[in-house]
Amino acid sequence: MKNEFVLAFNEVLEEKQLPRDVILKALESAMVSAYRRAVNASNAQQVEAKVDLDTGKVTIYAEKEVVEQVREPLTEVSLEEARRYNPHVQLGDMIVVESTPRDFGRVAAQTARQVIQQRIRDAERQMQLNHYAKQVGEIVSGVVQAVNAQGLTIGLEMRAEGTMPRKEMIPGERFRVHDRVRALIAEVKDSPRGPQIILSRTHRNFLRRLLETEVPEIYHGIVEIRSIAREPGERAKVAVSATQPGIDPVGACVGIRGVRIQAIVRELHDEKIDVIEWNADPAVYIAKALSPARVTGVYLDDKSSVNKTATVVVPEDQLSLAIGRDGQNARLAAKLTGWRIDIKSLPEAAAEALHRLQTDPEYAQIAELEREAAEAVSGLLARKAEGRPLSAEEYDRMAQFVDRVQRRATRRAMEKKAEEDNRVQSVRASIPAEAFQTGILDSGLPEHVAYLLQEGGFSTVGDVVMQMKLDPDQILKLQGIGPRAMSEISALVERTVVTAQPQEAEAVITETPAAEEETPQPAIEATAEVAPETTLPVEAVEPISQPEAVAQPAAPATEEEETEELSFDELFTLRADVPVDVADEEEEEAPADKKGKKAKKKKKGARFVEYDPDRDVTFIRKKHKRGEDWDWE
Structure with missing residues (x-):
């Protein structure tokens, strides 16, 4: 029959769901702490504890010095006693011998209780932390344990607790105690009070995981989620694409009669979800992202990789639908595509095109080509201002005029961009390749000037020389760069360019006599x-x-x-x-x-x-x- 110790040990294992070695190590550590407190042993003295799981007996071993006559039993042991453990030990050696007190069982029960509980609690928290740290970004299910002004406290598996702040809750949701909630593990942090698990229902990855759960094609990789834009509780847009031909990605996500998407809508507290098909052409992609509005034309302006702007022209009756309530539809489309979207109605776009043709010198050539069409569109806009209706054909003529002007302007912009790229390439070719391999800190400039240039994004000498040749004002705009620093930088540019010219001249001179001497x-x-x-x-x-x-x-x-x-x-x-x-x-x-x-x-x-x-x-x-x-x- 097992004794009480073994029964208690097995009960702790089952309750805490911890490995056997973790509990045993915590128990032995508690016995060592109890021994130190009982005999007032020093922390420098080596003490070990062994627990027999069959009998429950605890044995303490302590390190002691071998002496002829024992004066301090806590730190000294006689030679005869020491040779029972090691026959070759000599006087003055240190040896680990058994040092269990007579009434250690009763003392250990009183003093080691708190230590055992604390060690088991620490092991339990560490196990929880490791388990949930691997599940960041996944959906978990829990039961609401408490509701307060700060948020929810949700009970999870492994006796863990998660918190859901108010900002991570969908607006309009109300939960009560004992309600079951599904949420995304957004963050896991370690704190003195245990692992802090932050849950979220507003994160866009929560919608991604729900789609993976409800749509098998997404889970198996047949349909891929390209982008998600979401305003929790209001509206969300999801761009999907098929990885195999013959698959309708939108239909797979919606399901028959919308069964699949409706399950997600109910989980998100009736949040509207627009599923669109992703397209490699940005113009087509932006037009689909503005659905359900109908788009007449999309014109891209990607001069800058940071502020990419798309001008979208829509019929006059589709303007409010394209913008959405409080600009929500346009805002979500911009988040989904990564473009800044400027939405204009057809008459507004036509009036702006006429104004540019009449006032902007860069549009002079286009104005000459579109003179007759511009006069006709001007008359249509005058009739529109008077409140007179226009036919569908006249609206089509106006849309074609806007399309021609925008496309020609875009073509001219692309030509200018190509010229600028050629200019940049020619300037780069005139700079020695070694300049782009030399760090700005090794350029010979004053230290403070070099650090200012490095903070401004110029890491090599070649970058500085190239910018000085293209637009020196950009360097002068940097904070801390003045006329004196610009003179130092100009000297650096001259040194870099001059070192490249003699090499070219020398190469020409050495080649010419060689050709003349052959004959x-x-x-x-x-x-x-x-x-x-x-x-x-x-x-x-x-x-x-x-x-x-x-x-x-x-x-x-x-x-x-x-x-x-x-x-x-x-x-x-x-x-x-x-x-x-x-x-x-x-x-x-x-x-x-x-x-x-x-x-x-x-x-x-x-x-x-x-x-x-x-x-x-x-x-x-x-x-x-x-x-x-x-x-x-």
């Missing part, structure tokens, strides 16, 4: 080999200058030495009896000095090239001045 080089070597066979002195024969020398700027020559320079190919077409000066103004390049400037050597004397057709030899004659006369070599 003439073999001919020059051949001339240098033939020249020594002539009767001229060896030192008088000099190689013809390379193309690099010709590319360098020559110093001004005197009148006696001025002759026309000829290319190497033209030298062989010269007549043998007509001497030509080819190197009168030629200068040799000296090695560059420390400052990078090239020194120039002294000009050589006059040299003439002659060709002997009999011997097929080209040789050079050099002119020297000796005293008053000129000699030829």
Whole structure:
């Protein structure tokens, strides 16, 4: 027969729904705390407790020092007693031995009760926290335990409690104690008083989970929910699309005779739900989002990715339906699509188009094309202002006029955007790629200026240089940027652009001589080999200058030495009896000095090239001045 301890232990396990190891660990921890309180043991002393679940016996083990003579039984043990647990122990060692007090059972029952309860309560709270933290975003069901001015207290599974604030309740709902409520777990927080579970019935994901529950196609992924816009208790719009061909997503959500959607409407306290089909074309999507209103045309203006605006034109009798009560329909459509929607009636849109054609210079070309249509629409608007009715054909003519003007204006806006994109690309191409890899903090700017630019969204040097070339005023608008900082930034831009230009110039210079040397080089070597066979002195024969020398700027020559320079190919077409000066103004390049400037050597004397057709030899004659006369070599 089991003793009372085992029966009590099993009862706690069943009541608290906690693992066996958690209860046992809490019990042992409570026994250790009871021992420390009973004998006033230090917290530095190691104490362990073992509980025998079969007999209910509690054994305490404490760490003590091995000594010859015991003076303090709480911290010391004799050598003989210690060797009962470890035969190899020596004097001065620390050993863990049994130290259970005689009346420890009665003392433990009195002192460990609170500790056991607290440990079990902590374990229970931690288990609740882990369980509900994994269910954030899911629907749970509970029973109302209390109703107060702040909200509801709802009892959940695992003896947990959830709270639903007033702002998370659907307006108009009234609950009483013991009512069963379904809600979404919006947030789970840990607090000293246990896990705090926040429930919500106004969150848009609550509608999403209800649709997944009621519509099997959504649960299995055949129909996908693209977007949800909701005003709790009033109206909601849901955009759905099918992932498989041949599936009607709207019909699947509504169900036969609206059975599926009506179940959700009743759960949401008669909240109206519009289910529309999602479309990849923003214009078609926006037109469907404004249902049940009928739309004449949708014109998009997406110059800025932040403030995307759509102008929607509707018939005059559909204007109030498109806007909705207090703008609710238009507001939900804007939330659903992510576009700012500007709704206009057809006469209002036509009057605005006429005004633009007459006053805006950018619409001058369109005004010339639409001159006759503009006069006709102007007459229709005048009749409308007088209160005279218009036929359906006249309304159609007005709608076509608005459509043509809006589409041409949109086309011009797209062209301007393309031009601006090309300008941005050209400016980006003129900036070295290394600038976009260099952080703004490593740019050499003053530290405070660099931090201000970084806070303004400019993380690299390339971003700053690009903005300075496109629109410097945007940088000047940043808080803390003044004329002095702008001068530093301008200097950075000049340094960045200048470093890119020499590299391009160097590349061009190195490529040009290489192309020129390919053909003439073999001919020059051949001339240098033939020249020594002539009767001229060896030192008088000099190689013809390379193309690099010709590319360098020559110093001004005197009148006696001025002759026309000829290319190497033209030298062989010269007549043998007509001497030509080819190197009168030629200068040799000296090695560059420390400052990078090239020194120039002294000009050589006059040299003439002659060709002997009999011997097929080209040789050079050099002119020297000796005293008053000129000699030829």
